[in-house]
Amino acid sequence: MTVAPVNPPARLLMGPGPVNADPRVLRAMSAPLVGQFDPVMTGYMSETQELYRQVFATRNDATLLVDGTSRAGIEAAVVSLVRPGQRVLVPVFGRFGHLLAEIALRAQAEVHTIATEWGQVFTPSAVEEAVARVRPHLVAVVQGDTSTTMNQPLDELGAICARHGALLYTDATASLGGNPFEMDAWGLDAATAGLQKCLSGPSGSAPLSLSEQAVAVVRSRHRVEAGLREEGDDDAPDPVLSNYFDLGQVLDYWGPRRLNHHTEATSMLYAARECARVLLDEGRDQVVARHARAGAAMLAGVRGLGLGVFGDVAHKMHNIVAVEIPAGVDGDGVRAALLHDYGIEIGTSFGPLHGRVWRIGTMGVNARRDAVLTTLAALEQVLRRAGARVPHGGGVDAAAEVYGDAA
Incomplete structure (x- = not known):
C-alpha cells in the first residue's frame, strides 16, 4: 500500500478551537530533539516555567507542563488534589462543567453541582451559598466555557473559597491569553490550560500552576521514596489514583532534582515555550x-x-x-x-x-x-x-x- 505524505488542505479555523497555530510555534516544533536531561533541555524547561508564571500572572514555583491535551491537565489537577470521599463543588454553566464533575467522580470524590441556565454565569453570592452549604474541599469551575461562550467571573471566588476553607481550581483552557486572568490576585489555588485556543499552538501540552497551599495538598498524598502504602503502614497517605497524572511525581520531575517520571514530549515543550514567548513578546x-x-x-x-x-x-x-x-x-x-x-x-x-x-x-x-x-x-x-x-x-x-x- 502506498501512502501519500501528510498534506492537509489550507484551512482558516474560526471555530471554538483548535485554531491555526502561529507559524513561529510550528517552526519551533521542528527544532532538533535533545535528551530529556541534557542541560539544554532542562534549561528550556526552566525557561518555560518562568514564561508561564508571567502568562498566568503568578509567582507560583509549581508552574509547569503536563504532557497531554488540556484534559490531561484537568485530570492531573483533580486527581492529585482530591482524595476519595472528599467533597467537590462544581458550578455548571455549560458542557465543560459537566466534564469537571465527571473527572471528580472518577477520582472517587463526593461531587456536588449547582447549575445555571446555559447562556448565563453565576453570581458570587450564588457560589458562596453553595460553598457554605456543601463545605467542599475543592471548588472546580471553568472560566470560559466554549459550549455556551460564557466567561465566569473569578475575581471574587478565591476570597469566598478562602473564607470557607476550600481550594479553588479553574479550567482556563479556552480563556487564557484572550481574556483577563490574574491567578494570584484572584486567589486561585490551581489552574490549567491548553495551547490550542488563545495561545496559538497545537493541542498536546497543558500548562498548569499550583499555589503553595495546593502543593501542600499534593505533597500530603505523595511519598517521594516509594509513592505507595507499605504493608502495615496504616497512616500512609492515600496514593493518587493515577501514576501518569500524579502531580507529586510530576513536580519532582520539573523540580531541581529532575527525578525521572516520564520522557518529556520535547517538541511539545518547544511549542509551549514558543506560545508563551510569542504572547509575552506582544x-x-x-x-x-x-x-x-x-x-x-x-x-x-x-x-x-x-x-x-x-x-x-x-x-x-x-x-x-x-x-x-x-x-x-x-x-x-x-x-x-x-x-x-x-x-x-x-x-x-x-x-x-x-x-x-x-x-x-x-x-x-x-x-x-x-x-x-x-x-x-x-x-x-x-x-x-x-x-x-x-x-x-x-x-x-x-x-x-x-x-x-x-x-
Missing part, C-alpha cells in the same frame, strides 16, 4: 486587547448580517460568539459550504444548543482583522445561497467600523 495586555477587539468586530458583524446572538453578551468570552441559526437555514449545510467553498471552519454546538447555534471563534493568531472580515464575507455569501435574507455587506461593514481606519 505583551500580555495587548494580546487580551487584540482578542477583545476581534471579538467585538465579529459580534458586530454577525449582528450586521441580522443574526441573533445567544446568551448574556455582557459575560461573553472575548474569543468566541454563539450565533443563532436563522429559521429555515440548514446549519450543518452552511458549515459544510463554508469549509468546501472557502476553506473556513466554524463550529456547531452541544446539548441544548445543538442545531440552534454556530460557534465562531476569534482566537490566537486568528484574532485579527483580515480573518474576521474574510469569515463574515464568506458567511454572507453562503447564507444568501441558503435562502437567508441578509444585508449586502452588512457584516463586513459593521466589523470594519469596530476596527476603524487606524486598524
Whole structure:
C-alpha cells in the first residue's frame, strides 16, 4: 500500500478551537530533539516555567507542563488534589462543567453541582451559598466555557473559597491569553490550560500552576521514596489514583532534582515555550486587547448580517460568539459550504444548543482583522445561497467600523 505524505488542505479555523497555530510555534516544533536531561533541555524547561508564571500572572514555583491535551491537565489537577470521599463543588454553566464533575467522580470524590441556565454565569453570592452549604474541599469551575461562550467571573471566588476553607481550581483552557486572568490576585489555588485556543499552538501540552497551599495538598498524598502504602503502614497517605497524572511525581520531575517520571514530549515543550514567548513578546495586555477587539468586530458583524446572538453578551468570552441559526437555514449545510467553498471552519454546538447555534471563534493568531472580515464575507455569501435574507455587506461593514481606519 502506498501512502501519500501528510498534506492537509489550507484551512482558516474560526471555530471554538483548535485554531491555526502561529507559524513561529510550528517552526519551533521542528527544532532538533535533545535528551530529556541534557542541560539544554532542562534549561528550556526552566525557561518555560518562568514564561508561564508571567502568562498566568503568578509567582507560583509549581508552574509547569503536563504532557497531554488540556484534559490531561484537568485530570492531573483533580486527581492529585482530591482524595476519595472528599467533597467537590462544581458550578455548571455549560458542557465543560459537566466534564469537571465527571473527572471528580472518577477520582472517587463526593461531587456536588449547582447549575445555571446555559447562556448565563453565576453570581458570587450564588457560589458562596453553595460553598457554605456543601463545605467542599475543592471548588472546580471553568472560566470560559466554549459550549455556551460564557466567561465566569473569578475575581471574587478565591476570597469566598478562602473564607470557607476550600481550594479553588479553574479550567482556563479556552480563556487564557484572550481574556483577563490574574491567578494570584484572584486567589486561585490551581489552574490549567491548553495551547490550542488563545495561545496559538497545537493541542498536546497543558500548562498548569499550583499555589503553595495546593502543593501542600499534593505533597500530603505523595511519598517521594516509594509513592505507595507499605504493608502495615496504616497512616500512609492515600496514593493518587493515577501514576501518569500524579502531580507529586510530576513536580519532582520539573523540580531541581529532575527525578525521572516520564520522557518529556520535547517538541511539545518547544511549542509551549514558543506560545508563551510569542504572547509575552506582544505583551500580555495587548494580546487580551487584540482578542477583545476581534471579538467585538465579529459580534458586530454577525449582528450586521441580522443574526441573533445567544446568551448574556455582557459575560461573553472575548474569543468566541454563539450565533443563532436563522429559521429555515440548514446549519450543518452552511458549515459544510463554508469549509468546501472557502476553506473556513466554524463550529456547531452541544446539548441544548445543538442545531440552534454556530460557534465562531476569534482566537490566537486568528484574532485579527483580515480573518474576521474574510469569515463574515464568506458567511454572507453562503447564507444568501441558503435562502437567508441578509444585508449586502452588512457584516463586513459593521466589523470594519469596530476596527476603524487606524486598524
